[in-house]
Amino acid sequence: MAFEGLSERLQGAMTKIGKKGRITEADLKEMMREVRLALLEADVNFRVVKDFVKKVNERALGSDVLESLSPAQQVVKIVNEELTELMGGEQEPFLFSKKPPTVVMMVGLQGAGKTTTAGKLANYMKKRENKRPLLAAADVYRPAAIDQLQTIGKQLDFPVYQKGVEANPVAIAEEAVEEARMTGRDLVIIDTAGRLHVDELLMTELKNIKAAVQPDEILFTVDAMTGQDAVNVAKAFNEQLGITGVILTKLDGDTRGGSALSIRSVTGKPIKFTGQGEKLDDIEPFYPDRMASRILGMGDMLTLIERAQQDYDEVKAQEMADKIRENTFDFNDFIDQMDQVSNMGPIEDILKMIPGMSNWPGIDQVKVDPKDMAHMKAIVLSMTPEERENPEILSQSRRRRIAKGSARSLQEVNRMIKQFNESRKMMNKMSKGNFDGMEGLLGNGPKGKLGQLAMKQMSRKMGKKKKRKKR
Missing domain, CATH: 1.20.120.140 (SRP54, nucleotide-binding domain)
Known part of the structure; x- marks a missing residue:
């Protein structure tokens, strides 16, 4: 992390x-x-x-x-x-053209994840901004880049404009923008070529593409794991091209994070997005205040709320809350909850977004293996519909049958059912406002000094957002 x-x-x-x-x-x-x-x-x-x-x-x-x-x-x-x-103070907004299509140039060195990030950004813009993207394959020096972009386009159901490896990258960019105008696409994302290092040929080509299509955004994509080199390369690209922002990839990896803290100060350009996983929806806008809170262990409730709003079905969530309150939460609901929470990202990362949770002793050792979740799912799916709806009827003979059906041990089945029953009791207590023992569990949690400060800041920010809406 x-x-x-x-x-x-x-x-x-x-x-x-x-x-x-x-x-x-x-x-x-x-x-x-x-x-x-x-x-x-x-x-x-x-x-x-x-x-x-x-x-x-x-x-x-x-x-x-x-x-x-x-x-x-x-x-x-x-x-x-x-x-x-x-890290920049406030989040810098994405620059959309007043006269569509908005044109984005993706630039950076080879191996930074530029092509995948182009797909992630297109996917984000479709989901969050209701845009209709067109991807342009202007990296003609690496045939795999064109194939990769076409595969991404197919997965996301976006058109990809490409002319093969013999075409001129400047012409590809110009024709892609024209294609977008003719087909009603309001966003063009151009995947340009990269090199292993900054050189004159690369920069000349990028300058020519910039002059030809006049992009609204020139986003420098950089691997966060490259440390100070990332800052030096960002500085070089900015001096030559005048980038408008940075996308940090692999921020979920084993990186020290120094580049994220240095890039804004050294280049004067904002970090606009971060890539935090392999999936095509693993991209987030960069909020300096939220990242600072995460680093200091104050959590990041606003991002957690946004993820929940994005990934949770409101009607289902209300139904689930009612079941928890009435203590009728069953194994079918357990599977639904597991799937929805998994969509929000690794559970250990979600826990750390809760104010003060990063100060909970042992939180750094919390690792949820996706295989464990698959095993739990197998156990539940080996139950009969009646057993899933009425966990109370799970006798030892039934549990032995479930263990055989799921290829898990009887001890594992017993342990999971015990954890489910304990979780159900705790959720029921919490839904009725009974937080006895929770403060001890969380250590320096929401009631601790850092947690209190984080919650105050979150309240102020939410208040500011409401005021802006009223205006």
């Missing part, structure tokens, strides 16, 4: 200072040393680290923070705000 090391170090520094009732300048100095080391270890640009630490230190010392009633919360708030500012 991206930022894991950085997140752990920063949260450790915040927690240490949070245990003290009063904070001295020496405490602050020690914390800033930890923050500096954490950022450098995450491969954040040295100058960026220096400026960041200086700003946080000046704000903490110069605004009576140390004399306040809650100095630890004030320092956490300052670090959160400066981290947000470091």
Whole structure:
């Protein structure tokens, strides 16, 4: 998971200072040393680290923070705000053309995931913005790129404009835009060629495509795992082409995340999207404030809510809530819940979006193997319809039959049924407002200092959104 090391170090520094009732300048100095080391270890640009630490230190010392009633919360708030500012402050909107089609140039080095990201972006724009995309295969030097884009287009049911490997990339881009105008497509995403390094031939071709189609967005796609090299390459592309934004791919991998924290400061260009998985819907808009909250262990409730709204059927959700309240939640509902939650992404990532959950002891060790979920599903599907609807009738003889039918052990079947019954009891309690024991379970959870701060910030942001809507 991206930022894991950085997140752990920063949260450790915040927690240490949070245990003290009063904070001295020496405490602050020690914390800033930890923050500096954490950022450098995450491969954040040295100058960026220096400026960041200086700003946080000046704000903490110069605004009576140390004399306040809650100095630890004030320092956490300052670090959160400066981290947000470091990554761009506010989310930068996608630039749509007033006169369709909107033209997007995807640029970057070979191997960064540019072609797949072109498909992900097209899919996102169709689902979220109701756009009708056309993909253009302008990478004529790598035949596999054309085939890959056509495969993606087929999967998503989008047309792909291609002229083979002998055609001129500039002509392909121009003709694709014209094709979109004639066929009523309001978004053209051009997959351009990449190289293993920045060279003059590549840049000349990209400049010619830019001059020919006048793109609304030039999105530089970069692998987040390349660290500081990503920042240097982004800087080179920006100087030559004038990129409008960055897409960070493989942010779900074992990356230190330094590029995400450095790119905005070094290039002045915003990160607009992040790719966080292999599926064609694994792309998200980049929100600096939400990412800062995740890094500091404050969760990311807004993204969690958006994912739930996108992936959950509202009618089903209400039916499920009623069943939980009435304690009639059965194994059929369990399967439905499992499928819907799986669509939102890895469960361990979802847990960390809940404010304060990243401070729950052992949360980093929580890993849900997709195979385990498949095994649970096999157990449920080996039950008769009557057994799924009435878990109370599952006698030992029935359980032995289910174990044979699902090719799982009797112990595994017993354990799963026990966990299901315990979960059902807990959900029923929580639906009635009984949270006894939950605070102990969550440790420094929503009622902890970091959780409270995160919830306050979320309330403020939701309030601002409502005000904007009223206007």
